Amino acid sequence: MKATSGPTPMMVQYLALKAKAEDCLLFYRMGDFFELFFDDARAAAATLDIALTSRGEHDGRPIPMCGVPVHAAEGYLARLIKAGHRVAIAEQTESPEDAKARGGSKTLVARDIVRFVTAGTLTEDSLLDSWTSNMLVAVAPVGDEYGLAAADISTGYFELVTVAASALEAELARLSASELVVPDGLAQQFIGAIIRPRADFDSIVGGDLLKQHFALSTLDAIGAVTRAEQAAAGGLIAYLAHVGQGNMPFLKLPVRREVHAHLLIDQATRDSLEISAANKGARAGSLLAEVDRTITGAGARQLASDLSAPLMDQSIIEARLSLVQWFHDAPLTRDAVRSALRQLPDIARALGRVVAGRGSPRDLGQIRDGLDAARHLRERLGAMADRPQLLDHLLPMLDGHGHMVDVLSRALVTSPPTDTTQGGYIAEGYDAALDVLRSAGRDGRQAIAQLEARYRDSTGVAALKIRHNAVLGYFVEVPAKHGDALMAAGSGFAHRQTMAGAVRFNSPELHEEAMRITQASGHALAAEAAHLEELTAIVLTRRDAIAASADALARIDVSAALAERAAEGNWCRPSFVSHPCLEIEGGRHPVVESALAKSGDRFIANDCKLSPDKRLWLVSGPNMGGKSTFLRQNALIVLLAQAGSYVPATSAKLGLVDRLFSRVGASDNLARGRSTFMVEMVETAAILAQATERSFVILDEVGRGTSTYDGLAIAWAVVEGIHETNRCRCLFATHYHELTRLSDSLDALSLHHVRAKEYKGDLVLLHELGDGPADRSYGIAVAKLAGLPPQVVSRAKTVLEKLEKGRAETGGLAAGLGDLPLFSAALDAAEAKVDALREKLTGLDIDALSPRAALDLLYELKRAAGEN
Numbered sequence: 028m029k030a031t032s033g034p035t036p037m038m039v040q041y042l043a044l045k046a047k048a049e050d051c052l053l054f055y056r057m058g059d060f061f062e063l064f065f066d067d068a069r070a071a072a073a074t075l076d077i078a079l080t081s082r083g084e085h086d087g088r089p090i091p092m093c094g095v096p097v098h099a100a101e102g103y104l105a106r107l108i109k110a111g112h113r114v115a116i117a118e119q120t121e122s123p124e125d126a127k128a129r130g131g132s133k134t135l136v137a138r139d140i141v142r143f144v145t146a147g148t149l150t151e152d153s154l155l156d157s158w159t160s161n162m163l164v165a166v167a168p169v170g171d172e173y174g175l176a177a178a179d180i181s182t183g184y185f186e187l188v189t190v191a192a193s194a195l196e197a198e199l200a201r202l203s204a205s206e207l208v209v210p211d212g213l214a215q216q217f218i219g220a221i222i223r224p225r226a227d228f229d230s231i232v233g234g235d236l237l238k239q240h241f242a243l244s245t246l247d248a249i250g251a252v253t254r255a256e257q258a259a260a261g262g263l264i265a266y267l268a269h270v271g272q273g274n275m276p277f278l279k280l281p282v283r284r285e286v287h288a289h290l291l292i293d294q295a296t297r298d299s300l301e302i303s304a305a306n307k308g309a310r311a312g313s314l315l316a317e318v319d320r321t322i323t324g325a326g327a328r329q330l331a332s333d334l335s336a337p338l339m340d341q342s343i344i345e346a347r348l349s350l351v352q353w354f355h356d357a358p359l360t361r362d363a364v365r366s367a368l369r370q371l372p373d374i375a376r377a378l379g380r381v382v383a384g385r386g387s388p389r390d391l392g393q394i395r396d397g398l399d400a401a402r403h404l405r406e407r408l409g410a411m412a413d414r415p416q417l418l419d420h421l422l423p424m425l426d427g428h429g430h431m432v433d434v435l436s437r438a439l440v441t442s443p444p445t446d447t448t449q450g451g452y453i454a455e456g457y458d459a460a461l462d463v464l465r466s467a468g469r470d471g472r473q474a475i476a477q478l479e480a481r482y483r484d485s486t487g488v489a490a491l492k493i494r495h496n497a498v499l500g501y502f503v504e505v506p507a508k509h510g511d512a513l514m515a516a517g518s519g520f521a522h523r524q525t526m527a528g529a530v531r532f533n534s535p536e537l538h539e540e541a542m543r544i545t546q547a548s549g550h551a552l553a554a555e556a557a558h559l560e561e562l563t564a565i566v567l568t569r570r571d572a573i574a575a576s577a578d579a580l581a582r583i584d585v586s587a588a589l590a591e592r593a594a595e596g597n598w599c600r601p602s603f604v605s606h607p608c609l610e611i612e613g614g615r616h617p618v619v620e621s622a623l624a625k626s627g628d629r630f631i632a633n634d635c636k637l638s639p640d641k642r643l644w645l646v647s648g649p650n651m652g653g654k655s656t657f658l659r660q661n662a663l664i665v666l667l668a669q670a671g672s673y674v675p676a677t678s679a680k681l682g683l684v685d686r687l688f689s690r691v692g693a694s695d696n697l698a699r700g701r702s703t704f705m706v707e708m709v710e711t712a713a714i715l716a717q718a719t720e721r722s723f724v725i726l727d728e729v730g731r732g733t734s735t736y737d738g739l740a741i742a743w744a745v746v747e748g749i750h751e752t753n754r755c756r757c758l759f760a761t762h763y764h765e766l767t768r769l770s771d772s773l774d775a776l777s778l779h780h781v782r783a784k785e786y787k788g789d790l791v792l793l794h795e796l797g798d799g800p801a802d803r804s805y806g807i808a809v810a811k812l813a814g815l816p817p818q819v820v821s822r823a824k825t826v827l828e829k830l831e832k833g834r835a836e837t838g839g840l841a842a843g844l845g846d847l848p849l850f851s852a853a854l855d856a857a858e859a860k861v862d863a864l865r866e867k868l869t870g871l872d873i874d875a876l877s878p879r880a881a882l883d884l885l886y887e888l889k890r891a892a893g894e895n
């Protein structure tokens with residue numbers, strides 16, 4: 028790029044490509060580098076911490092530039108994607124020679140965007156975590172519903188689901204997309220999503236795209252695909268086509284999910300239960316990390332998906348549990364299977380790359396080895412007695428690839444490379460013609476060695492060598508002092524290059540041998556490439572069956588892993604009943620239990636017994652007494668049970684839960700501009716609006732973020748609302764002693780507390796649940812335990828005594844609440860008044876009213892409404 032008044036042809040080309048790349052960073056291929064210019068260069072240099080330089084001028088100003096070498100591009104791409112960028116790759120689409128032939132020596136090489144690299148459309152191993160799925164999700168609103176199309180193109184997983192607005196958040200939380208695609212106009216609602224043209228989300232076009240992609244004459248093969256799902260699928264497929272620039276990635280036939288097929292869990296609940304990520308977003312410390320004993324990447328991904336979408340279908344849950352139990356009860360089989368899985372490559376991801384057109388010989392080798400191992404596993408498990416039904420369903424999927432595995436075994440070397448440029452991945456003996464070419468190359472190299480010996484003899488220069496480099500090819504080299512002898516006319520050598528200490532020559536014989544070698548290895552490389560293409564085609568025709576094997580292996584891994592975890596922790600198989608109860612004996616919190624075990628402490632197991640007529644437990648007791656832990660452990664037990672896992676308890680019986688809600692602890696969300704109290708109220712509002720009689724809710728200290736009176740009033744009303752209106756199973760932890768009065772009026776509410784005692788003036792927390800309310804609050808004792816200075820503790824005691832005296836005299840904080848009508852009764856009364864209004868309005872004969880009478884009536888109605 029020279030400084031000229033107008034843009035150079037290259038800049039014109041660059042700017043056109045950049046316009047096409049939109050807000051993606053443009054990687055512009057120049058020889059061995061991808062170069063970035065202007066703002067792209069600034070952004071990339073800052074993220075990658077590489078030098079920002081400049082090159083030429085544009086509009087009179089230097090053009091900022093930075094670049095990354097092509098061979099190391101993946102690593103840089105990974106960092107850019109992690110930092111939230113998307114990248115467009117512009118490659119040279121013709122060789123410099125072709126460009127020259129096309130338009131003369133100064134012609135610019137044609138370039139085009141060949142692919143977009145985005146967080147949701149990665150397939151490269153190095154850019155993905157092996158244990159997490161990578162979801163791309165498209166959302167399409169149709170009427171008052173939303174269609175979701177979600178795909179993990181690294182494995183071909185594809186699903187469709189339709190949700191009502193009230194379940195949208197929970198579904199998106201379940202899918203945990205790396206990239207969200209929405210139609211133009213929804214940017215406000217989905218902050219950070221990729222906005223695509225509305226036309227891409229047309230349901231008719233979407234339906235046609237689905238049929239076209241899967242070569243279906245009707246969509247019935249997928250199931251009753253809704254309009255909203257067709258629209259979302261259209262948006263997703265169109266985006267994938269755009270990203271791959273026409274090169275479609277692997278998509279399996281979509282699975283239609285019914286929203287009611289799994290337990291709905293919103294993001295706040297996921298965060299508070301720390302299901303797949305703990306406090307700071309890390310995997311460590313989460314339920315998933317605590318439970319995960321899977322061996323393979325595919326197993327880990329399957330487990331993560333199971334835990335994020337526990338089921339509602341008892342028969343599927345029981346089928347999963349039976350397989351876990353089978354592995355649980357047979358430790359030797361379990362060990363054998365797990366060690367077999369240890370050898371297993373990630374077939375699903377290898378297949379994803381092959382289908383996306385980025386497969387390497389290594390990927391084919393992995394598919395071969397994985398499927399071979401799968402067949403062995405099938406033989407071993409197929410010989411076992413008393414196999415559970417799910418295993419019998421999975422085993423046939425592990426087999427049937429014999430012919431392909433056989434071809435791949437004969438065709439490929441044991442550990443094929445990723446890079447094809449050097450060849451050497453097709454096995455010796457697979458293709459006789461290829462072997463001949465290779466031996467010609469080998470013979471040539473031998474001939475050159477003989478030639479070298481002969482030249483040493485004939486010239487008498489013992490230091491003479493025949494060497495090879497990329498620029499000159501083969502040449503004869505002698506130390507400088509012998510150069511003259513070979514320069515002499517008639518020596519048979521032709522001078523090529525003089526170096527500081529050596530002189531280089533060619534000779535007709537050497538030239539001939541070199542030609543033979545180059546030709547043979549060129550032909551050999553081409554022959555290998557042709558075989559790679561054939562082998563890839565064979566794999567492609569079998570892709571659905573290979574993907575099914577990969578899925579079956581993942582399910583076996585998950586089942587054996589859950590059995591392993593259950594055996595380690597002495598967990599039990601949960602049982603399911605049809606009425607909404609939750610009866611846990613000896614329940615534990617798996618993460619807290621492990622953390623305590625590390626420091627040699629014991630976790631105290633606790634029971635929980637919720638039933639339709641005792642469905643709300645009010646749990647009080649001292650700070651640090653274990654209330655939050657108790658609440659969460661029961662929620663986690665429900666979640667694990669419905670995901671088809673054993674649970675940390677001695678026994679567990681439950682009725683299926685449709686929605687799980689957790690509002691535990693105060694988590695500030697200042698980033699979203701909401702105070703702790705506001706977040707708490709928003710989440711509580713969601714629970715009151717959505718919890719059904721089949722839901723399970725845990726609420727911890729609702730109302731504590733505001734003044735005592737307000738807080739108590741809110742907590743009181745929330746408990747009543749849940750008891751009377753939602754009627755769900757609920758554990759409610761509180762420090763408001765006054766709430767215990769509710770047990771007089773709410774018959775399905777019972778009182779419980781975490782026990783503590785004072786021993787020689789010090790507080791001992793027993794972490795044990797007892798019936799009835801806590802006898803006192805122990806806050807000051809906990810403060811003392813925490814190391815508050817003695818003078819502050821003693822002053823607090825004095826203040827407390829005064830306050831308690833005042834409470835005794837006035838009846839305390841909740842004085843006057845004794846005659847408060849119940850929540851539902853109050854609601855009924857309000858409704859009765861509203862109904863009186865309605866009755867009056869319906870009975871009106873408007874035509875018979877004089878204007879004056881109408882005005883009077885309006886005043887009267889307004890007054891009556893005001894009394895409401």
Ligand SMILES: Nc1ncnc2c1ncn2[C@@H]1O[C@H](COP(=O)(O)OP(=O)(O)OP(=O)(O)O)[C@@H](O)[C@H]1O
Pocket residue numbers: 619623629630631632633648649650651652653654655656657781794795
């Ligand atoms: N069942 C248990 N057995 C042993 N230790 C426990 C048990 N439950 C809780 N703990 C320990 O007590 C600590 C405090 O528990 P937790 O946060 O549940 O108390 P809390 O009653 O909710 O306190 P606060 O009212 O201050 O929020 C935990 O971090 C854990 O170390």
